[in-house]
Amino acid sequence: MANRRDLVKRRKAVRNIRKITRTMQMIATARFQAALNRAVATKPYSEKLAELVKDLARGAGGIDHPLMRTVEGVDRKALVVLTSNRGFCGGFNANVLRAAAGLIDGHEGDVDVHMVGKKGVNYFNYNKREMAAETTDIEEKPRFDQVEPIANELIDRFIQGEIASAHVAFMRFHSAGRQTAEILQLLPLTATAADSDASTPASTSVEYEFSPAPEALLDDLLPASVRTQLFQCFTDSAVSEQVARMVAMKAATDAAGDMIKTLTRQYNRARQTSITMELLDIIGGATALA
Amino acid sequence: MANPKAFSVSVVTPEEAVIERDDASMVIVPAHDGEIGVMRGHAPILLRLGIGALRVELADGKKQTYYVDGGFAQMVDNRLTVLTEQAKDPAELDAAAAKEAWEQIRNEPIADERAARRRHDAMQRAQVQRRMARAQSSGSIG
Numbered sequence: 001m002a003n004r005r006d007l008v009k010r011r012k013a014v015r016n017i018r019k020i021t022r023t024m025q026m027i028a029t030a031r032f033q034a035a036l037n038r039a040v041a042t043k044p045y046s047e048k049l050a051e052l053v054k055d056l057a058r059g060a061g062g063i064d065h066p067l068m069r070t071v072e073g074v075d076r077k078a079l080v081v082l083t084s085n086r087g088f089c090g091g092f093n094a095n096v097l098r099a100a101a102g103l104i105d106g107h108e109g110d111v112d113v114h115m116v117g118k119k120g121v122n123y124f125n126y127n128k129r130e131m132a133a134e135t136t137d138i139e140e141k142p143r144f145d146q147v148e149p150i151a152n153e154l155i156d157r158f159i160q161g162e163i164a165s166a167h168v169a170f171m172r173f174h175s176a177g178r179q180t181a182e183i184l185q186l187l188p189l190t191a192t193a194a195d196s197d198a199s200t201p202a203s204t205s206v207e208y209e210f211s212p213a214p215e216a217l218l219d220d221l222l223p224a225s226v227r228t229q230l231f232q233c234f235t236d237s238a239v240s241e242q243v244a245r246m247v248a249m250k251a252a253t254d255a256a257g258d259m260i261k262t263l264t265r266q267y268n269r270a271r272q273t274s275i276t277m278e279l280l281d282i283i284g285g286a287t288a289l290a
Numbered sequence: 291m292a293n294p295k296a297f298s299v300s301v302v303t304p305e306e307a308v309i310e311r312d313d314a315s316m317v318i319v320p321a322h323d324g325e326i327g328v329m330r331g332h333a334p335i336l337l338r339l340g341i342g343a344l345r346v347e348l349a350d351g352k353k354q355t356y357y358v359d360g361g362f363a364q365m366v367d368n369r370l371t372v373l374t375e376q377a378k379d380p381a382e383l384d385a386a387a388a389k390e391a392w393e394q395i396r397n398e399p400i401a402d403e404r405a406a407r408r409r410h411d412a413m414q415r416a417q418v419q420r421r422m423a424r425a426q427s428s429g430s431i432g
Contacts, residue, residue, distance in 0.1 A: 041306045048373055144304045206334045206366050220338055231304050
């Protein structure tokens with residue numbers, strides 16, 4: 001029966017797809033581990049940097065830095081959107097892009113979008129949204145020297161008063177079970193960490209010998225912390241991408257398994273039906289002869 | 291501590307911890323205004339780094355050198371922490387490429403003060419890289 005052969009064919013196809021999705025799931029799992037390790041490796045640097053900023057804030061007696069001031073009379077924002085270069089990762093890109101679009105549509109002035117990742121570029125092109133810049137050569141292992149120029153450009157433009165603020169839309173990695181699309185304000189730097197600690201004496205209130213003066217050191221430290229923040233967004237996004245792909249491929253593998261079960265059942269039923277029909281035929285023939 | 295003259299040193303970049311030891315005997319830090327040697331018991335300092343070679347001498351006499359491009363160094367409680375955006379093994383440096391970069395920068399016009407500073411930094415970068423790469427290949431480090 002033709003139907004039976006069709007079922008066998010379909011089952012074979014689904015089985016092949018399951019093989020592929022399972023492999024992709026395993027690859028994503030391995031990459032996730034590597035990406036997570038890289039993300040964790042960025043922590044010591046940023047923590048130490050934050051500590052230095054606090055120490056300096058105490059040394060300089062509070063911070064008043066161009067990077068922390070709000071710019072008046074400008075309503076242009078800059079937004080860096082981190083998406084993936086590849087698909088098959090469930091709602092990863094869609095969620096980030098929705099968050100980004102929300103910010104763009106909700107803001108009355110202009111928003112300069114710097115899109116990272118082919119998926120985001122394609123989406124914005126398709127929707128005829130404008131992008132100020134595109135980056136598609138950052139793979140799943142973001143390197144600091146790839147991220148640095150993006151951050152430096154934002155800092156320059158902020159200091160020159162071209163943009164009122166800079167944001168990053170990306171997928172924050174909380175745990176293997178939870179990632180959320182988030183918009184982080186990069187500039188102006190939020191003073192919370194530095195302010196609260198300038199007043200409260202920390203446990204190690206050491207008298208440092210500064211070289212150069214604390215104010216001059218801050219000039220270097222604050223941009224460095226902006227760059228690090230952006231870099232962490234990139235590594236977070238890379239981890240989240242792999243998790244999303246892992247989950248999506250697990251779901252696909254499971255769905256393929258279910259489908260194979262259904263198809264097997266249909267095939268068995270079809271086979272039983274054809275056997276019964278044949279038997280009926282034979283019995284019918286025998287009774288007619290008798 | 292086993293060695294009374296040892297102190298701990300860690301060099302951290304945004305990507306990884308390059309070195310993390312607690313048996314350093316002396317570290318020479320390329321500060322923004324010249325090199326500074328740090329040994330156990332040094333007063334708390336907070337420095338901005340320039341472009342140059344970071345030399346770590348371990349208690350067993352071994353030396354390690356890194357090419358460092360900017361960053362910060364903090365010494366407190368006999369813990370030296372170097373934060374830098376770039377810490378390279380001198381073996382990764384390319385003398386020929388550095389020389390080429392230097393020639394190229396030298397011919398760049400100086401438009402304004404910013405460009406002049408950038409040119410100066412880039413030239414210094416190329417120079418230090420070249421010197422360190424050559425020292426590395428000839429076997430004499432430091």
